[in-house]
Amino acid sequence: MKIVTVCGMGFGTSLMVKMTIDDILNEVGFNAEVEASDIGSITGRVADLFVTSTEMQNQFSGIESDVIFLKNMTDKQEIREKLLTYLNHKAKR
């Protein structure tokens, strides 16, 4: 699975979210490639899952991959809950 975290420039928040996701995946033993990206380069970018901020919602309207929208990009608890819910759901499908 490929996960891309997205913020405005791909240098700050998206990296913080990426590191948090790496830790969670490591802990639960799930294998995925996680990359950080800026919002400007998501069109045409191949990913199974994007993780970004609710404030970016409009810019994801044409995206067909799954997207997790976070209210707080730095809330580790929110990232964990939404990511694990997604992965569980995905596993059942």
Next chain:
Amino acid sequence: MGEDEGPVLQDLLHEQSIKVVHRCSNWEEVVKIAGEMLLREGAVEEQYITAMTQVIKEHGPYVVITPGIALVHARPEDGVQEVCMSLLVCREGVSFGNTEKDPVHLIFAFGAVDDNQHLKALSQLMTLLNDEACIHKLRSSSSVAEVLAVLRECVN
């Protein structure tokens, strides 16, 4: 990944890169004050401050990453000499135009040279931001010395 490389948070946040002010008039002023600390260290060029302001104008108030806290930065090619970070505590809070997460009391500004060397510091910042008690203490600090004491206590 190279998370262990690069400076730790406390290499970046020190007496010269932290400021506590009582009142801030607007977000532009806040970004300027935070940016000038980086400029004085010689870590960024003057154009970097303009670039950080421009990013907020372009991308909007999403820089307020969690209620009360903003993370402002531009790109390495906007004039960053070395990995750097500054912290401005604005006691009364300032609006960034983010209805859900204003007012902002803590403004972290940083400069990255690539997508790797600031990872260690960012990771420590992420942990700090998830510690409510520490964030509360930072917000209510009234001097640089107090901020430094909180960082010593909360960042490892």
